[in-house]
Amino acid sequence: MPLPQTEQPGRLQAELMSRGMRMTRQRRIILSVVETAKQHLDASQILRKARKLDAKVDRVTVYRTLNLLKRHGLIDELDLMHLQGEKHFYERRPQRDHIHMACLRCGKIAEFESNLFDRLKGEIQRECRFHIVVTRLEVGGYCADCRVMPAS
Amino acid sequence: MPLPQTEQPGRLQAELMSRGMRMTRQRRIILSVVETAKQHLDASQILRKARKLDAKVDRVTVYRTLNLLKRHGLIDELDLMHLQGEKHFYERRPQRDHIHMACLRCGKIAEFESNLFDRLKGEIQRECRFHIVVTRLEVGGYCADCRVMPAS
DNA sequence: TTAAGTGCAAATATTTTGCTGTCAC
DNA sequence: GTGACAGCAAAATATTTGCACTTAA
Secondary structure: OOOOOOOOOOHHHHHHHHOOOOOOHHHHHHHHHHHHOOOOEEHHHHHHHHHHHOOOOOHHHHHHHHHHHHHOOOEEEEOHHHOOOOOOEEEEOOOOOOEEEEEOOOOOEEEEOOHHHHHHHHHHHHHOOOEEEEEEEEEEEEOOOOOOOOOO | OOOOOOOOOOHHHHHHHHOOOOOOHHHHHHHHHHHHOOOOEEHHHHHHHHHHHOOOOOHHHHHHHHHHHHHOOOEEEEOHHHOOOOOOEEEEOOOOOOEEEEEOOOOOEEEEOOHHHHHHHHHHHHHOOOEEEEEEEEEEEEOOOOOOOOOO
8 A cells, every 4th residue: 555645735736836827715725625635536525525615616616626737737537447437536646656446346445556567657668669647557356355255 | 569359250249148148139230340340439439330230229229238248348448548538438358458558649549568567467466455357557648759859 | 907717507428217119039 | 928128218427618707916
């Protein structure tokens, strides 16, 4: 499992401001929700949490802010194997990429960092002469708790 | 790049029939479209191609057939990094998993098989005690042709 | 001051569901 | 003959766009 990401409160805000983006009340709220999330959130969950902080945040502003963060490479978009329908989930772009494992039975999402993954990315860049900007490795299957034992 | 998948016409149909699914005129057509596709198709493209073979295929039947194939693990669903919006793309599940690389500039999709990827999957199964059913590794970036050279 | 950002309404895109009639087996 | 499947219409879900108003810088 990855180590807990070093807390850097206000980091997203600082990044956007350094790139000349205006910092509105709504953006500050949405950024703080994304930044302090303990698990992967979709747009509706982000909206709900943002509205707890300020009831006047609009759904459209959430989408527009998420797109802004995506364009700047500050967050990653996940599908989590479409276990929850077609929602997208978001997380701050980590310093080191990790793999998402989605349990098809209990729905639990686990994360995993791996040197092999880092090496695989290097191989892709070299062998395919492909300059990687973003990766997404999602795995669906059964976690240790849900693992179906061979017919016994 | 993966070797061209050994042609196995009617393989999907045979698989479904062996599992007790009924083989209707519509299914046969949709399966043949999926099976003979030269590139990754989304639901609308599959519908269009199916209708060239038989104008009476309904969009809903395409979705229901794709879901059937997914449930049986006979096709894989791809997002291709959402370069084309939120469409899903489909391909017959290959004998050996491969990586999809999507160029953010020209949109080209390349595929890549790798021993490191196979080893990574093995590592995930062992280290995380996670039984893998399906994987999706998508990479966004710049292909050799579109690669932006360092400021020169 | 003014260009960027917001909110609201409406549109768009994709996929699913309910129900009735049809067809594979 | 019967239960699985198809077609049609409508709904559900997720996201984007147009435009007038607001606000950060």
